Amino acid sequence: MPNQAWLTAYDECQDYGEVYVVKKITRSCHSYQTFLTDKNGRKLTPAYRDIGEFEEGLAEFVPMQLSPQGQSVH
DSSP: OOOOGGGGGOSEEEEOSSEEEEEEEEETTTEEEEEEEETTSOBOSOOBSEEOOOBTTBOOEEOSOBOTTSOBOO
């Protein structure tokens, strides 16, 4: 994990150079928020349920809203 104080506010961190994907876990596997931040910790997105790994500059962003059936929407 990179050595930046702002990262201690998050439970998980993935460094992609100029941006980070960070996650706050409230209840494991049930309640969490994932954000894309710049290297200074400024949030670049609203909260997402999850943000997948970046590949060739692209990643999957899973919104917080659930489908009418209660499933994650990808």
